[in-house]
Amino acid sequence: MSELRRGLVEEIHRHGAPLTPELAAAFGAVAREAFVSGGFQRRDGSWARPGSAGFLEAVYRDDVLITKVDGGMPVSSSSQPSLMAIMLAALDVRPGDRVLEIGAGTGYNAALLAVLGTQVTSVDVQADVADRARSALAAAGIDGVRVIAGDGYAGVPGERFDRAIVTVGVAGVSPQWLEQARPGPVVVPVEHAGTHPVLAVRGTAEGPVTATVVCPSGFMSAAGPLTAAHPRSHPAPAPSGTLAAVAEFAPPRWAEPLDSLVYRDLWYAAGVWSERATHAAVRGRDQSCLVLLDETGTGGAAVLPDGSVLAGGARAGEYGERAVEIVDRWEAAGRPPMQAWRIGLRLTGDESAPIWAPATWTLD
Structure with a gap:
């Protein structure tokens, strides 16, 4: 394990993410720089490229790396490693599991899953993102990952998986994921009050469907039916400068x-x-x-x-x-943590492409 990767593992641990020995070894084994060969956007808006001063040090910080921007908006990234660790711990994979990943991103998350011994099928709606993820996985020497350019809502029709993980913010859960990933869970960031808390969702395509909260997060939003408005939708975040004087x-x-x-x-x-x-x-x-x-x-x-x-x-x-x-x-109520809520989901959204969205909540 390189010193930079060892430092990343230590930082993830300091930030409170659950790190089993296997998960720590996966972060130590995968070269994150292989998945950002085109560079990434710094927080000041400039673009960091391989070979530039501080590039590797930035790659191995516990931070999100924006790798594609469209119209000034981030549309693809490598997620914050500590958040990835929390989500992977919630996914609770075992060697030999088949995992459906919705949102390929850079391919780094799929690489970690592959090192954990799973067979991964990753679906991304952006063909160029899927191509780059596929190339990065090959360059990093990662086997056991198939990357498909396609509609994430549909998953992979006709195939079966043991788990599913979603790396983009959605308004609800596609019934296709519940049909294809059994016994589950589906680990997915679902919109709530302008953010995307990560849920561990269980159920069947026909219902009932329930969930618990894993952790807070702020993922980029998906497109299409996965972001359909429904009766429990919250307002979109107010852009800077629109809120009246308070x-x-x-x-x-x-x-x-x-x-x-x-x-x-x-x-x-x-x-x-x-x-x-x-x-x-x-x-x-x-x-x-x-x-x-x-x-x-x-x-x-x-x-x-x-x-x-x-x-x-x-x-x-x-x-x-x-x-x-x-x-x-x-x-x-005793300041309940978000993890104390038990959530019931209902089928809603676009009639032609419905989603299971949170609708009821009870406290433990």
């Missing part, structure tokens, strides 16, 4: 602001209790915040990590009250 509606309630993971737990609960929950940039705040967005898309109420509520727009009072009620309710 003023304090309720003061801070916690001397120590919630850390990022606990704030995500509150955020998740808000999405359960309000169909208006999403996120938005708030003036004077570095990070996007949990927001109950009004129907105009420009007003509503924001809940900050210290428990304070800011509100603005024509219905500021109403939305401020709603936000305070959500924080009160979360406190009264």
